[in-house]
Amino acid sequence: MPPEASRDPLSGPPRTCTAPPDVTDSCPDTSLSITAQDESDDLSGGSATRFERALSLVLIAAVFAALGMTIFIIVSPGEGEKFTEFYILGPTGKATDYPTEFMSRTPQTVIIGIGNHESRDITYTVETFAVESGFDSAKNRPTVVSAMLLDRFSVTVPDNRTVEQPYTFRIEDPDVNRLEFLLFAEAPPEKISLDSLIGAGYRNLHLQLRVH
Structure with missing residues (x-):
């Protein structure tokens, strides 16, 4: 088995x-x-x-x-883009009612604004010029016939801050038809030629005027 x-x-x-x-x-x-x-x-x-x-x-x-x-x-x-804001407001603090037509030798006021976004504190220099301007049709751009420095002053703006301050001016010459504002982040040049006045600053602004 x-x-x-x-x-x-x-x-x-x-x-x-x-x-x-x-x-x-x-x-x-x-x-x-x-x-x-x-x-x-x-x-x-x-x-x-x-x-x-x-x-x-x-x-x-x-x-x-x-x-x-x-x-x-x-x-x-x-790090973002570095830039500076430069603007002008009317006497009431708004982008209206600019003093563009007035009698000569009368005080006129605007507000200048500077916004610093340059990643450092900056002491800016502002220069204003009373300009008699014309127009070059051949080059299709404005030209400067004469210019007189009205004011030069400094404004310190901390980083990421905006400063607004009033600015009062008087125009003596009725032939002046443009008020030029030049902003410099560095020391401004000692002398600016008429041909390079418009656009000579780090930032540039202007008001067209009619002075009586």
């Missing part, structure tokens, strides 16, 4: 083998090979687990690094 199938809790399902009558034990013991296979599976599973943990740590570190860079960019924004 053939021997009964051997049962081993490590060998899985029952295994049946047939042996010749003169052989008492012909079924090889596979428990060792199965156990070795199980241990190999455990080792490979452990390696995979360690790899996944290492990968997770790398991903977490990358997320924190990206978050830190984003916070740095928000806290330390890039």
Whole structure:
């Protein structure tokens, strides 16, 4: 009679083998090979687990690094464009009612505004000129017939601040038809030629006048 199938809790399902009558034990013991296979599976599973943990740590570190860079960019924004605002308002502080027509030698007032966005405190220089201007049709641009310096004064404006201050002037000559405002961020030139007066400043403004 053939021997009964051997049962081993490590060998899985029952295994049946047939042996010749003169052989008492012909079924090889596979428990060792199965156990070795199980241990190999455990080792490979452990390696995979360690790899996944290492990968997770790398991903977490990358997320924190990206978050830190984003916070740095928000806290330390890039340097923007540097510029200066230069404008004139009417005597009421609005962009209306400019004194453009008046009698000679009568005091007239405007408000000069300077906005500093140059990333540093600046002491500006303002120069005003009473100008008699014409027009060069060949060059299609205004020309300066004569110009007289009316005033020169300094205005200190801290960075990212705007200063507005009234300015009063008098025009003596009825031939004057233009009031030129020149703003300098550095020291102004000692002498400005008539040809280069219009546009000679770092910023330039003017009022067209009719003086009686």
